[in-house]
Amino acid sequence: MAEKVTIADVARYANVSRQTVSNVLNSPEVVREETRRRVREAVRVLGYRASQAARQMRTGRSRLIAARIEPAQQDGINGSVFDRFLHGLTESAARAGYRVLLYTADDHDAELATFDDLLGVYVPDAFVLTSTDYGDPRAAWLLEQRIPFVTFGRPWGVPPDQKYPWVDVDGAAGTATATRHLLAAGHRRIAFLGWPEGSGVGDDRRSGWARTLAEAGIGPDELSELDHRTEDGVPEGAAAVTALLAAGRPVTAVVCVSDSLAIGALQAGGDVAVIGFDDTPVARAVGLTSVSQPLGEAAARCVALLTDMLDGDAARRRSHGDAAPPDDDTGAPANTSVNQGAGARGPSRTTTSGDSPAHVLLEPTLVHRRSA
Amino acid sequence: MAEKVTIADVARYANVSRQTVSNVLNSPEVVREETRRRVREAVRVLGYRASQAARQMRTGRSRLIAARIEPAQQDGINGSVFDRFLHGLTESAARAGYRVLLYTADDHDAELATFDDLLGVYVPDAFVLTSTDYGDPRAAWLLEQRIPFVTFGRPWGVPPDQKYPWVDVDGAAGTATATRHLLAAGHRRIAFLGWPEGSGVGDDRRSGWARTLAEAGIGPDELSELDHRTEDGVPEGAAAVTALLAAGRPVTAVVCVSDSLAIGALQAGGDVAVIGFDDTPVARAVGLTSVSQPLGEAAARCVALLTDMLDGDAARRRSHGDAAPPDDDTGAPANTSVNQGAGARGPSRTTTSGDSPAHVLLEPTLVHRRSA
């Protein structure tokens, strides 16, 4: 294995000074064409790659994005959602010249401590937060420290003076689509199996169902009769549907806030149509129709938002050395301006109302299987 | 937010040289008690944390462990296994003063290229490889470059001259336990639903079943009649069991190489007892008895093996600065010597036969649910 090739080696080989090499890498336009060629050739021949540590010492940028890896939560069924997001994040980050650094934390306090630790030692350039919800202190902390971050998830119940960029999937749109699908199939008695009130994500998903039924002429009374709340879990879902079926006017279909509840609903038997949320592996396994989040896209948008903050206007300078030989412009949708109008790019809305930070709301899709 | 505190600030505050501060941090025993105290106090007051980048420049160690995050594979049911491992890895690594750096790669070639890239830029101190199997070129590459690494998974079909440390779970022991459980429950016709021959993991799991039935007096002919091979997947599992039930002498129980196949087996109905492998979320959701791998323990062992290589005999020096205030000795089982005899620590075997690298074989457990 070749010993470490430094910028000095390249300079020597190309008969230029170290600075010129650095310039070729970081500000090519300032170097004469022919010199540039010679240096690039030297880089290629020697297999030179800039040391991130050395670069970080000068620039202060680590090209690291920190993300928490969550333990398998609850029954683990919904865990795969986060994992798929994380995979997309790693992929998009790499395209943009960043790497993902993992950390764990059992609760918010531990996480803040980890932030502090990480920032003192590895100094990630940014954080990606997931599973944000009411009373989450993490965003405020990062905001105060002026550390760049994005959340995957809207700022539920966050004080209006706390503004930060986020990416999310429109849960209400998802359940609305699911409900319309059931209406179109002839169902009228369509229940909603949701979590107890107070969860941003859960309430949002409920609203799409409620709105759609209301539009279809279902009155408020019947609506609340069809609205069922329970903790997440397979047995909970089964119990809920059993109850729903035993009611005076039984339901014929159920829209669920999660695949866990939906699996339970399916197990309860009866002849109800069931639609879940998140399109987890279980859904496919048991043939459950489910609302699917575009997680890869969401991750890519998170990275795009971050690079917009981090690379600033220098973003176009292709500043991450030569690690990516093909000067592809086919990379991540990093150039998706945060100022684009609504719907400029597929089923999503990127907004920059006034001076508030950019955010992206993505549309989920319904994956049809035999359960509905 | 306090501006960055450097070692010079600490030195000034404590009235010593930078070198002495460094010594207190890295070789405390060389500093006089009272000086040490003063420096430690300064560190505390100032909130000093050593910059990893600067340290890396001198020492060449990045305190980064690279691991690949895999995309949701196949039907994704087994994906959670890897994710749980990754979570454990992150946790154990943090305890040992390391962080996990993520990367992706679509195939072996891309992964080798990523190795090269990573080593040139972020320079991880070690790699953790998963899903190793026949013809996997990654280990050979890392071995040749003399990069420290561990695999989670035995070196299936690796040339005997390629030796490296690994951690694995004894799949055969798992299926043996499953099979014994079914035998004890009175079953005689116990089929095995496995993958096509040629997969190290799959063949290993099959062998545990075969061995146990043979010991119970089942002849070779009946054994091969009970041995069913198919691609992984829920529908495949259902089809296989349907076939098995239609046979002349139907089976009453099935041991499966994966939860995916087991779910299928369950769906096929009939009155067969089913046992899966990996105890994925789906298993819990549908009440499937399944063999569970001790993934957290496996991850901890991987980290222990790595730190043994990386920190060498300095391992005991608690050398990762002050990031971990509580000088806990309750941390990872990092002190589990690689030379301990068999079974010294719970249900696992750590071996160092001759001069071959250390490896650990962990015992899985059977999680009982209503499917068997």
Place this chain on the structure above:
DNA sequence: TTGAAAGCGGTACCAT
């Protein structure tokens, strides 16, 4: 357009 020199924040080596 190119080069020389300083300095980022640590650690290793050598003196004291």
Place this chain on the structure above:
DNA sequence: ATGGTACCGCTTTCAA
């Protein structure tokens, strides 16, 4: 036991 100094590899500033 403690301090001085060089140096890790890179980028930035300033001169040539």
